[in-house]
Amino acid sequence: MSAPVPPRIEALPLPLAPELESALKELMRGAPPLLIFRTVAHNPRVLARMLAGGLLDRGSIPLRLRELIILRTTALCGAEYEWGVHAAIYGGKAQLGREELQASVHGAADAPAWNREERLVLQLADALHHRCDVDEVLWAELRSAFAEDQLIELTMLAGLYHAVSFLVNVTRVPHEAFAPGFPAT
Template sequence: MRLTAPRVVPAAAESWTEEQRAIVEPMLARGPVLNIFRTLLNHAAAAKAFLVWGGYVLSRKNTLPPREREIVILRTGFLCRAGYEWTQHVPIARRAGLTDDEIARIKLGADVPGWSQPDAALLRATDDLHREQFVTEPVWAELARHFEERQRMDVVFTAGQYTQVSMMLNSFGVQLDEGQMLDSDLKGF
């Protein structure tokens, strides 16, 4: 975590406006509202727009299967040193079929043993996007051997969305939700 306290304080439920309540109402049906969303409530218009695009990236409309999508999300979060993002998505990645060993190897990248060719291509593409904001020709060709065009587009969309999310989390100082523990590899960032 880069900050030990929020720069943008999450909106307290007792002070939510009608507009803010309308944004979080669907979330309340699933449980407590996460700190990321309570923070975004401070800018309701942006929160509404953010939820539409973020909803696409996390939906079944995204042509990447959930497991592959989570590889891209976790690698992006780790490269951005976004402790909150990593912490939220590790359980999601497990539900999507990633093992604890695979999750640990995501931190190490594509060149460690054990990755399938498609998984390594996803990791390399995510690294390219993080480093260059561009998928290099060799990596694009590697992706093309395993993923159709719309899936390759969704790799870029997913990495881009979670780069933005990581920037917001890090810059706004969004703190972990109650009961969560920060991965030791992300302490001190």
């Protein structure tokens, strides 16, 4: 894990204001609110929009693919905080082992360890990060593997997690005690 740096905006201390507590209660399922939410809570309107616009529910794509695009996007953005939270909370549920988590940061999108859909999701994350678009060849492959609702969800996940990465990087949200840092190469 990278050396800790002081946050630029401190997370609000607990307990939060009652309206913030109630907004986070359902999402956190009894666990204390994550530092990212306590940081964004400085602007309750943005927090409410962030929580309402989340894509962590049962969507049109399997959990494993959802987490792969999130992990790859946050890794490409250098958002170690968000990568670690997703690795810790969802990695096991998505059946992503240690080697796959490492490959989400350091591995090639076309590595033989990934199945076709996983390779395409990683290639999509890479293309969106580096070019903010996909070429016609990749688009044709994506269209052959995913339905339109899935393509929209995958693209929106990559975009949403770019925004989340910007936030955690700019505000220097401290690492959660339970979350790993980026794996070594």
